Amino acid sequence: MQQTSSLPLPVLQLSQWHRGGLARQQFIQELGRAARDYGFFYLTEHGIDVQTQQQVMATTQTFFRLPMAAKQQVSMLHSPHFRGYTHVGGELTNGLADQREQFDLMQEEAVITGPRHDWQQLIGPNQWPTALPEMRAQMLDWQQQLTSISTVLLEAFACALQQPPSVFADSLGAQPYTHMKLIRYPKRQQAAQSQGVGAHKDPGYLTLVMQDQASGLEVAYQDSWLAVVPLPGAFVVNIGELLELASDGYLKATYHRVVSPEHAEERFSNAFFMAARLDAEVPLLELPPALKAQAQGPASDPANPLFRQVGKNVLKGRARSHPEVAQRYYAAL
Numbered sequence: 001m002q003q004t005s006s007l008p009l010p011v012l013q014l015s016q017w018h019r020g021g022l023a024r025q026q027f028i029q030e031l032g033r034a035a036r037d038y039g040f041f042y043l044t045e046h047g048i049d050v051q052t053q054q055q056v057m058a059t060t061q062t063f064f065r066l067p068m069a070a071k072q073q074v075s076m077l078h079s080p081h082f083r084g085y086t087h088v089g090g091e092l093t094n095g096l097a098d099q100r101e102q103f104d105l106m107q108e109e110a111v112i113t114g115p116r117h118d119w120q121q122l123i124g125p126n127q128w129p130t131a132l133p134e135m136r137a138q139m140l141d142w143q144q145q146l147t148s149i150s151t152v153l154l155e156a157f158a159c160a161l162q163q164p165p166s167v168f169a170d171s172l173g174a175q176p177y178t179h180m181k182l183i184r185y186p187k188r189q190q191a192a193q194s195q196g197v198g199a200h201k202d203p204g205y206l207t208l209v210m211q212d213q214a215s216g217l218e219v220a221y222q223d224s225w226l227a228v229v230p231l232p233g234a235f236v237v238n239i240g241e242l243l244e245l246a247s248d249g250y251l252k253a254t255y256h257r258v259v260s261p262e263h264a265e266e267r268f269s270n271a272f273f274m275a276a277r278l279d280a281e282v283p284l285l286e287l288p289p290a291l292k293a294q295a296q297g298p299a300s301d302p303a304n305p306l307f308r309q310v311g312k313n314v315l316k317g318r319a320r321s322h323p324e325v326a327q328r329y330y331a332a333l
């Protein structure tokens, strides 16, 4: 791939969808185009106020500034459900260590006991640092707000694909699997260590990212990397593998990566991944002929098979990212 350029990505306003009528039709059209051309776009006027965003960023920073012992108290190595803290270099992408530290949480649930599928072990409680008692309520509330936005976006995606708006509803159910990551990318130490997170696709339906002012996020576009320049207040939205599967490759899960900050001291971000129910199979949509003609089938990469069974697809990503956790709790894989 070529070097990074910075063509601006489309900016969509979610308020247009809520306005209904012609504004909604316009939103759907723009969404269809952005999704097809880039697989990435900025979302503004999404209904979450700046103050809430800033508070979440502030807690993210406070968490990472805790002493290492407080962060290790909630180490992901203690969690069969892939939740908790991972130190810099602890996650792998394409087999190489990512230069980021992070805190992962999903929705709070009870462990499933008795005979179960491997992926059912993803379900369970989160870990929370005792040093930050206010973090739990704040993050779970934030998680709920982003789930609502993502659910609306999926309805809009259904319309853009000329499907009934509720075509994904069954696969979401009352409680879709959602995953939140608080992330800190430390400043690059050497040129050879620039992998903040290596090039990858996200395994769910779609992803919302809130970034700070330090750049580094890049999206694959026509054989080069396109910088996703920070746009204050906006979420960066990208398409995941489940949408690629559902649309028979009409929509593509776009490769993206983060290069470690070169100039800024560090970069903070918050990524929210929306999948479907873990026990769902992704629906295979019957596209109208005009769209179907442009659907080339989902990518078939032996190094990254895409699974319609949601739990299986999610677990695939977790296990290769956190092999130590996988070895400890998923020896059978």
Ligand SMILES: NC(=[NH2+])NCCC[C@H](N)C(=O)O
Residues within 6 Å of the ligand: 091, 092, 093, 094, 197, 200, 201, 202, 203, 273, 317, 320, 321
């Ligand atoms: N949950 C995620 N989206 N993680 C994305 C990072 C890439 C991940 N390490 C992988 O190998 O797929």
Ligand SMILES: O=C(O)CCC(=O)C(=O)O
Residues within 6 Å of the ligand: 181, 183, 197, 202, 209, 211, 217, 256, 257, 258, 269, 270, 271
């Ligand atoms: O930190 C970011 O901006 C994006 C992170 C990302 O792509 C991921 O964790 O899947």
Ligand SMILES: [Fe+2]
Residues within 6 Å of the ligand: 200, 201, 202, 207, 256
């Ligand atoms: Fe990602």
